[in-house]
Amino acid sequence: MPQPSQDKNGRLLLSGNEAVALAALHCGVALGTGYPGTPSTEILEGFSALGGKAQWAPNEKVAAEVALGAAFAKARVLCTMKHVGLNVAADVLFTMTYSGVDGGYVLVVADDPGLASSQNEQDSRRYAEAAVAPMFEPADSQDAYDLLQVAFATSERWRIPVIFRMTTRVCHSKSPVKPRFAPDVIPTAAETGAPATDFVRNIAGRVMVPGHAKPAHRRLRAKMAEMELWNISQGPNLVEKRSESLGIITAGICYHHIREAAPDASVLKLGMTYPLPLATIRAFAATVDRCVIIEENDPWLATALRAADLRIEAKDDATFRFGELSVDRVKRILNKDTSPEPVPPRGKPPELCKGCPHTTSFEVMKELNCIVSGDIGCYTLAALPPLSAMDMMIDMGASVGMGLGLRHVLPRDQAKRVISVIGDSTFLHSGLPGLVEMAYNPPETGHVLMILDNGTTAMTGQQEHPGTGRHLDGSGTHKVNFEEMAHAAGVKNVFTINPIRERAMLKAVLADSLQKDELTVIIARSPCILAAGRIAAWDKELKAKQAADEPAESGSCECGGTCQH
Amino acid sequence: MTTNQVQTTNIRFAGLGGTGVIKASDIFADVVFRQGHTVKKAEVHGMSQRGGSVQSDVRFGSEVHSPMIPDGACDFLVVMEPTQIEVVRGGLRTSGTLIVPADIDTTKLPSAKSLNVAMLGRLSRHFDFPESAWRESLRANFPEKLHTANDTAFDLGRTP
Numbered sequence: 001m002p003q004p005s006q007d008k009n010g011r012l013l014l015s016g017n018e019a020v021a022l023a024a025l026h027c028g029v030a031l032g033t034g035y036p037g038t039p040s041t042e043i044l045e046g047f048s049a050l051g052g053k054a055q056w057a058p059n060e061k062v063a064a065e066v067a068l069g070a071a072f073a074k075a076r077v078l079c080t081m082k083h084v085g086l087n088v089a090a091d092v093l094f095t096m097t098y099s100g101v102d103g104g105y106v107l108v109v110a111d112d113p114g115l116a117s118s119q120n121e122q123d124s125r126r127y128a129e130a131a132v133a134p135m136f137e138p139a140d141s142q143d144a145y146d147l148l149q150v151a152f153a154t155s156e157r158w159r160i161p162v163i164f165r166m167t168t169r170v171c172h173s174k175s176p177v178k179p180r181f182a183p184d185v186i187p188t189a190a191e192t193g194a195p196a197t198d199f200v201r202n203i204a205g206r207v208m209v210p211g212h213a214k215p216a217h218r219r220l221r222a223k224m225a226e227m228e229l230w231n232i233s234q235g236p237n238l239v240e241k242r243s244e245s246l247g248i249i250t251a252g253i254c255y256h257h258i259r260e261a262a263p264d265a266s267v268l269k270l271g272m273t274y275p276l277p278l279a280t281i282r283a284f285a286a287t288v289d290r291c292v293i294i295e296e297n298d299p300w301l302a303t304a305l306r307a308a309d310l311r312i313e314a315k316d317d318a319t320f321r322f323g324e325l326s327v328d329r330v331k332r333i334l335n336k337d338t339s340p341e342p343v344p345p346r347g348k349p350p351e352l353c354k355g356c357p358h359t360t361s362f363e364v365m366k367e368l369n370c371i372v373s374g375d376i377g378c379y380t381l382a383a384l385p386p387l388s389a390m391d392m393m394i395d396m397g398a399s400v401g402m403g404l405g406l407r408h409v410l411p412r413d414q415a416k417r418v419i420s421v422i423g424d425s426t427f428l429h430s431g432l433p434g435l436v437e438m439a440y441n442p443p444e445t446g447h448v449l450m451i452l453d454n455g456t457t458a459m460t461g462q463q464e465h466p467g468t469g470r471h472l473d474g475s476g477t478h479k480v481n482f483e484e485m486a487h488a489a490g491v492k493n494v495f496t497i498n499p500i501r502e503r504a505m506l507k508a509v510l511a512d513s514l515q516k517d518e519l520t521v522i523i524a525r526s527p528c529i530l531a532a533g534r535i536a537a538w539d540k541e542l543k544a545k546q547a548a549d550e551p552a553e554s555g556s557c558e559c560g561g562t563c564q565h
Numbered sequence: 566m567t568t569n570q571v572q573t574t575n576i577r578f579a580g581l582g583g584t585g586v587i588k589a590s591d592i593f594a595d596v597v598f599r600q601g602h603t604v605k606k607a608e609v610h611g612m613s614q615r616g617g618s619v620q621s622d623v624r625f626g627s628e629v630h631s632p633m634i635p636d637g638a639c640d641f642l643v644v645m646e647p648t649q650i651e652v653v654r655g656g657l658r659t660s661g662t663l664i665v666p667a668d669i670d671t672t673k674l675p676s677a678k679s680l681n682v683a684m685l686g687r688l689s690r691h692f693d694f695p696e697s698a699w700r701e702s703l704r705a706n707f708p709e710k711l712h713t714a715n716d717t718a719f720d721l722g723r724t725p
Contacts, residue, residue, distance in 0.1 A: 003705065005595040013598045013606075116609040140605075140632075173632035174594060174606040253632075260630035327635040342636065345652045347618025350582060378615075 006183060007176070014177045016170040019141035020078075020108060021046030023148035026181050027104070028192025030075035031055075033063040035429065036460035037082030038117040039171035040110035044080055045463075048473050051186055056463055056472050059396070059429040060085035064092045064107065071101035071161070072206060073197045076152055080108040083124045084395065088430065094131045096161050098216040099206050100223075103195065104152040105161040107133075112168050113296040114324035119376065119395065121322070123297040128163050128274040132220050134227055135163040135274035136236070137251040141175045147271055150236050154272075156195075158223045163274075167296065169253040169324060228275040236271030237280055246334075247288030249281060249301065249312070254294045254325055261330040273301070278308050285310055294333060296325050352381050357526035358452055360499040361421075362389040364507045365450075368514065370419045373403035375431070377423035378459045378528075379452055396426055400434025400449060407443035415445045416514055422449070425457035425465040428480065438519060439490035446518040448510065449491075451482055454528040455535045462531045470538065486521040493520040500526050573626040575634040576688070579653040580645030582615045585681030588706065589643065590621035592685060595702040597625045600694055607632035618649060641691065643684050664688055669722055679711075679718035686722025696723070 005013040014022065020043045024032060032047045032054035034040065048054035057063035060081040067079040081089060086109045093107070109127070112118040128135035136151045138144035148164065155162040181187050189196075204212050231237070247266040248258050255269045268284040270277070285291040292313045293302045298321065302314035315321070315333045319341075325333075332341070352359050362382040365372055366389040374380060374390035375398065383390035392402055403420030410418065422431045431451075438447055457463040464470040469479030486494045493513060497506045506524060513520035527535045576593060580586040587608060598604045608621035622634045634656065642657045643664045644650045650665055657663060669683045682703065689699050703715050 005598045005702075007598055007601055013594060013604060168609060169607060169632065172608055174604070175629075175632065176598070176603060256631045257633075260635070326633050327631045344655065347652050348581060348616070348648070350615050350617030353615060 004183070009178070010182070011176040011178050012183060013174050014141045014145075015042065015172055015174045016138065016141050016144045016166055017042040017172070018046045018174075019144040019177050020148055020164075020166075021050060021052070022177070022179055023145045024078045025050045025052050026179065026187055026192060027149055027152050028076055028187070028189050028194025029078045030103075030194065030197070031067065031070045032078040032080065033057050033066050034078075034080035034108075035060045035063055035085055035088075036425075036457050036463040037085050037110070038460055039112060039168045040080045040082045040085075040108060040166070041460045041463065042171075043078070043108060044472060047078070054472050056457075056465060058466055060089040061092060064089040064096075067105060067107070068092060068096050068101065068161070070197075071103040071105040073199055074103040074195050075197050076104040076156075076194050078106050078108065081110070082118065083109055083111045083122050084118065084120065085109070086124055086127055087122075088396065090127065090131070093127065093133065093161070095208050095213070097132045098208055098213055098220055100159040100216075100220075101155065101161055102159060102200065102202075103197075104155040106148065106151045106155060106164050107161055108164045108166060110166045110168070110171050111297070114168070116168050119393070121297060123300060124163070124165055125273065125300045126298065128165070132224060133161055133163045133274070134158070134224075134272065135165055136271060137165050137273050138170055138271070139252050139255040139269065140170065140173065141177045143271070144170065145177050145179060147236060150271070154227070158227060160220075160223060165252075165273075167253055167324070173253075224275050228277065231272045231275060231277040232279045235277050235280070237277060238267070238269040238271070239280075239284060240267045240269070241287070242266045244287065245289045247284060247291045248294055248334075249284065249291065249305075250294045251301070252296070254296060254330065257325055257327045257330045258294055260327045262334055265334075270301075276301075276304055281305060282308075282310060285312065292334060294325070294330055297321065349384060350381060351384070352378060352387075353529055355500075355529050357454060357499045357524065357529075358382060359387070360503055361450065361452055361506065361524045362387050364499070364503065364510060365389055365419060365421070367507065368511055369417055370510075370514070371406065371414065371417045373399045373406060373418065373420045375399035375420075375422040375426050376459075377426055377452075377457075379421070379423055390421070397422070397430030397432075397434055399426075400431050400438060403449070404434070404438055404441070404443060404447060407445055407447050412445060415443065419448045419450060419510075419514070422451055423458075424451060424453040424455065424467045424482070425463075427451050427482070428466050432485070435486065435489045435491070435521070442519055444517065446513075446516055446520070448513045448520045448522065449486075450510075450522045450524055453482060453523050453525040454531070455525075456528045456531040458528045458530065462528065462534075468535075469542070474538075476538075476542065482521075482523050486523075491519045491521045493518055494523070495520070496523045496525055498526045499524045573624050573629055574641075575639050576623045576641040576643065577620055577634055577639045577653065577656055578623070578643045578645070579618070579620040579649050581649065582617050582619045584619075584645045585678065586619045586645055587621050589645070589681040589685055590623050592699075592702045592706050593688070594623045594625075595706065596694055596698050597623070599698060599702070603627065603629050605629045605632035618652060620653060641688060643688055645681055645684060662691060673721055675714035675717045679714055682715045682718040683722035686719040686724075689719075689723050690725070699723075 044054040067077040251270040358379040374393040399420040466480040578590040602625040
């Protein structure tokens with residue numbers, strides 16, 4: 001990775017994600033964990049590259065739980081995910097605010113207003129309120145660097161997990177950062193102020209049975225009341241007094257759009273948006289004639305402030321709830337202009353790479369007239385022309401369940417055409433329970449699950465996962481075996497086929513599997529062409545190591561080397 | 566309402582995913598930042614953009630607010646891929662400068678992949694940053710085996 005740009009004043013040009021990674025290092029974060037997801041992926045990669053301990057979990061829920069255990073042991077932990085990942089981790093989120101933590105726990109969630117690379121435009125700020133978790137929202141890279149330190153201090157002071165909400169433009173925009181340590185310095189634990197880890201038993205605080213959870217809920221609400229007072233008196237909120245005729249309340253990237261769209265306006269920029277510093281907001285609103293809320297996505301701030309009986313103006317949600325905001329759109333909101341916005345010319349949509357093994361797999365499904373229950377990954381692009389070979393895609397892992405549902409109710413001739421298709425990383429993320437369901441409640445017509453195993457989490461930029469046998473930093477680890485998992489779940493027919501080299505076999509096996517009223521898992525295995533060189537080099541290295549470790553042993557099976565063991 | 570307008574220079578790089586758009590914008594931002602300017606850079610990226618339209622905005626000056634260039638406010642528009650010119654042309658100011666592959670004698674490129682570096686060379690003519698600053702950033706952003714080819718490509722764009 002190239003070194004970040006540095007100017008003569010010791011400032012670095014960093015993306016928001018890189019700034020969080022650097023801040024995590026400077027906060028003495030003991031463990032970073034998460035699941036890749038645009039636009040959050042580069043945080044853990046950056047943290048690892050800087051020398052931090054960072055690892056990918058199979059999914060966001062597991063990541064949040066690993067982080068929770070570490071935070072119970074007084075460590076500082078960073079857990080990262082994209083917005084929809086927080087849906088997966090929501091279960092642990094809603095109760096770990098009750099239990100609280102002993103160390104510092106910052107959960108970074110990256111929203112994607114405008115859906116640059118997501119399946120929905122959900123607003124994660126609602127999770128802070130719903131799960132009762134304090135929330136910080138940085139506006140740029142310096143803000144991200146500074147606020148992460150405040151977030152850890154808050155988490156440790158009130159012993160509570162904290163949400164750090166970013167958006168695509170904050171994650172992926174670069175702006176100057178002045179760090180508190182020189183760029184080439186890795187601070188010691190003493191310099192970061194990170195506490196030593198230790199286990200102290202606290203059964204009533206961490207075993208959330210009703211008898212313990214009832215008082216925990218009251219404790220949580222009391223913490224929130226305290227935090228609101230702190231946010232009012234010392235919170236990381238910025239009041240800029242300029243015009244008395246116009247005042248704007250905002251948080252996150254919108255602050256910068258506002259400064260450009262309305263340079264004379266007074267601004268209250270909130271850095272901590274839950275619990276809201278209502279008294280601060282009320283005082284600010286009282287100093288201006290017109291008080292406007294500028295926020296992307298849902299009218300979350302506007303609703304909260306109206307509920308608190310503040311006289312504020314908000315954007316027209318029929319127009320501006322959709323997509324991200326910009327300087328031009330902020331001007332429109334301030335001018336109450338809801339006339340049709342200019343539509344930029346349509347660019348070229350993304351497509352599967354030339355030579356991608358997924359293309360072959362979907363061509364075969366198309367030739368066999370399959371009804372394809374799809375999933376999330378590069379291969380979702382198969383839904384677009386010219387392939388148009390995927391019929392549904394909703395959330396991670398859903399291909400398996402949706403395919404089974406179709407099979408259960410469709411007329412036999414249609415049910416026989418249904419196939420579930422899922423990528424390797426997505427399968428391990430949340431397709432596994434679907435596999436178990438498939439074996440537990442098999443449809444009368446059987447079912448076919450195809451795992452497109454290209455040996456990497458390709459869509460987010462080729463991250464490792466438990467099926468690649470590599471850690472986040474590329475070092476070797478145990479490699480999960482898909483074939484054995486399918487057998488263990490109770491699937492009788494398991495095939496491993498290379499879709500590029502064995503296209504005819506893939507078609508024959510799929511056609512045969514669709515005919516039978518049985519359960520079949522087909523692993524279509526061929527490396528992502530972008531990662532193939534790296535995967536081949538690693539395989540070679542691994543084989544050489546195995547040969548050196550066991551020089552006299554022959555293989556345990558008698559396949560002659562065609563199986564994947 | 567706008568009384569204290571800040572002088573900001575806006576450069577948009579555009580093309581298709583995988584053609585070096587983001588890399589070119591990274592190098593340009595690096596050059597400008599090392600010259601002591603405040604820089605902001607915005608893009609939407611991710612593997613899902615592969616092969617699709619990509620653009621990356623760089624803004625610099627004494628003070629920069631939004632990282633995204635407002636509609637029709639590009640001073641420079643550097644388009645790496647001919648099919649994308651009409652898609653992004655509307656972003657350019659009336660007085661702005663459009664730089665396209667036709668400005669380069671691509672038959673003389675050391676490799677097709679080095680077009681983005683040649684385009685940076687072409688862009689460099691419009692700024693009075695020292696030539697050494699461009700070359701340093703190119704070296705910092707590419708592996709050593711590409712340095713000679715990049716020097717050739719940069720010269721091709723920079724020399725009138």
